[in-house]
Amino acid sequence: MSPGHTEITAPVVSCDDDCGIRDVLDRLGDKWSVLVVVQLAAGVHRFKELQRAVDGVSQRMLTLTVRRLERDGLVTRTVHPTVPPQVEYELTALGHSLTHLVKGLADWSLAHRPQIEAARRAWDAKADMPS
Template sequence: MSAGHTGGTDLLDPCGSPTHPDCGIRDVLDRVGDTWSVLVIAELSAGTRRFGELQRAVVGVSQRMLTLTVRRLERDGLVTRTVYPTVPATVTYELTQRGRELSSLVRLLADWSASNRAAITRSRAEWDAGNPGSGVR
């Protein structure tokens, strides 16, 4: 917010500002906003998935990164992991209620991204043409 802002507490004030000395927003956004978490949440919004199904659906994710991602999402209460006593063990993942709430926001972001992708690509090309050698990507 601007230095002249005199209104009440605004959630858009930066973390560490006098009105939000420790707002916790960064911590949550770092987790739910990383590439793999967003893609896993988007995939699980369609329903329960086994690990292999998730790995095939989330193109480019390694087994190790997918394991870390679903564990972190489970720790945050966004995903439930269920192990079935079969040989070999069957493990499924599904969104919790909190995860489903988040998935609707992820869907809005994905829809917005799809709608604006071409315009953003054009804006980048125009900016790059006007700022050669900037190194910004």
């Protein structure tokens, strides 16, 4: 093993075959899902509110993201019979059960951001050096 790598002595998760982990992690690891879950953790949002809150997401990507989260049982979509129709999104109980994990990841990110930035600067400086 190279000096820059560390060895994992025990698997984080044990699965002989595809046990569904990849599918769930693919959903939650995409660019927008976690950001949508974070916003909905604060409460019900209308579509445009959600789009404004999730900086940079297009209408199409937000539509796909909330549909996928709804399909996975993490979000509910309520259409109010008004003209034009008012659509609201909120986390289900299953979605809320995810928020403590997302918060843990966000807290870890904030706590380690200076170290990550320093590591990136060091790596970039090394990568810019001629061999």
